[in-house]
Amino acid sequence: MRNLYEEDKKYVLNTYNRLDLMIERGEGSYLYDVDGNKYLDMYSGISVNNLGHDKGIAEAIAKQAMKYMHLSNYFVSEPVVNLAKLFVENTFASKVFFTNSGTESNEAAIKLCRKYGKRFGENKHEILSAYNSFHGRTNGGMALTGQEKYQKAFMPILPGIGYFEYNNVKSLRDKVSENTCAVFLEMIQGEGGVVEASCEFVSELVNLSKEYNFLIVVDEIQTGMGRTGDLLAYEKYDFTPDIVTVSKSVGGGIPLGAMLVCERLEDVLHPGDHGSTFGGNPVSCAGGEYVMDKLVNTNLCQEVKEKGVYLVSKLKELKEKYPNVIKDIRGRGLMIGMDVGEHVNAIKQISQGKNLLLNSTSNTIIRLLPSLCISKDEIDEFLEIYEEVLKQVFKK
């Protein structure tokens, strides 16, 4: 039998730490390897497969692919219009720009914010983001990402970007000025360890945006599309952003991203200012239509809230039992982080041996991103295996 793991090493540039697993197919909350072993998938492709491994999405994209796969952005296209309409009718947005990925959605937002800033003065082009944030890997996304480890080897980075301490009102106040054109923020820092923005911090950000006339861009690339139990995670707070960027699960597993903009920003970008060959590809948007329909026309978001509360309550019981392993539990809906300190790799490894696939971030955090459609029985199955894993780690 082919050893894809070894062949991947041989032929694919080494920029990812692969799992030594050969997956053949996915179904619902599970992945199956080439030997027929079944794994409970708590990655969901890092929040891409929010509906799980869903055959309905596959059918929707196949149907569009049989009509046409691509036309170019000179043509209007039904799935593109339908998906944009779903966003406009169900969010704060009045217009949508489609991209292929998260980082490209943020690139589009950087350009829009800088062009907007120029309306008020040549120097109003500075953008702020938080330390420990994650906004992507392209030059703009990387510059917004307030983590030295992602930037160091690639200096010089995009100029005119500054950083503040997440959830630190004073730090934010010290950094904003008349030259600030935008602040980018994740409502929950995902790669940064599943840390949620405080209401106090967000309220001060909103006050400052009015005082200094800057835009608030919320990066919902990981938190969006129902992950936290709201369609977009900012909805829990008492404000409306100017721009929201989304991606990951928007296309249901097909590359797609979007920049959602409020009404007063509709006319900032003109034809020729920005574009993308594949941005808003009809097949991706057909997948997107399917995903959005499930999120806005079924009870899924409410169910995510309930399942999240149940899962966290059970994890808290495990924390009581294994306080030396689980030090903290945080997150919202089905985006949950557990600080397990130095045990993170052991937990992942033992879990995989028990057919449970767990992701980690920020060195010490086990990050749970199950399918939003995970059933209560599947959550209980996860908890049962996880407790076995914790027992084993505790004994070590």
Ligand SMILES: Cc1ncc(COP(=O)(O)O)c(C=O)c1O
């Ligand atoms: C919050 C956030 N922003 C941006 C990105 C970048 O998205 P992409 O990898 O699609 O470029 C990610 C990816 O993990 C993310 O979590």
